Amino acid sequence: MKKRTKPTSAEMEMMRVxxxxxxxTAKQVHExxxxxxxxxAYASVLRLLQVMHSKGQLSRDESQRAHVYAAIxxxxxxxxxxVKDLIQKAFSGxxxxxxxxxxKSHVSKEERAEIQKFLHGEEE
Numbered sequence: 001m002k003k004r005t006k007p008t009s010a011e012m013e014m015m016r017v018x019x020x021x022x023x024x025t026a027k028q029v030h031e032x033x034x035x036x037x038x039x040x041a042y043a044s045v046l047r048l049l050q051v052m053h054s055k056g057q058l059s060r061d062e063s064q065r066a067h068v069y070a071a072i073x074x075x076x077x078x079x080x081x082x083v084k085d086l087i088q089k090a091f092s093g094x095x096x097x098x099x100x101x102x103x104k105s106h107v108s109k110e111e112r113a114e115i116q117k118f119l120h121g122e123e124e
Contacts, residue, residue, distance in 0.1 A: 007057060010048055013037075015078065019071055023061070023068050025069070026066070030042045059072055
């Protein structure tokens with residue numbers, strides 16, 4: 001079995017695309033990614049998907065002419081792992097410190113209201 005490694009920033013970008021649009025060909029991933037990154041070359045996307053497959057981050061269905069790639073790990077699982085790693089590395093293991101840092105500068109008024117609802121048990 002291939003060892004899964006923590007994704008790089010570029011790999012995370014490809015994972016987000018695949019989580020959003022589901023299993024896709026390199027062409028479909030490229031077209032979707034170009035909406036936010038018009039400079040992104042098809043060859044770069046294809047090569048990155050191939051590398052991610054070799055690392056065990058993606059599955060590849062080779063039954064059709066155009067290979068179909070899919071994220072192996074669920075979005076929640078990858079995000080949880082990355083957050084745990086960040087808490088350990090940057091916040092000395094303190095989730096509270098991470099949350100306070102995020103709340104200081106990275107949360108909109110609407111997001112604060114959602115967080116308040118969640119903390120008060122009003123979330124669905």
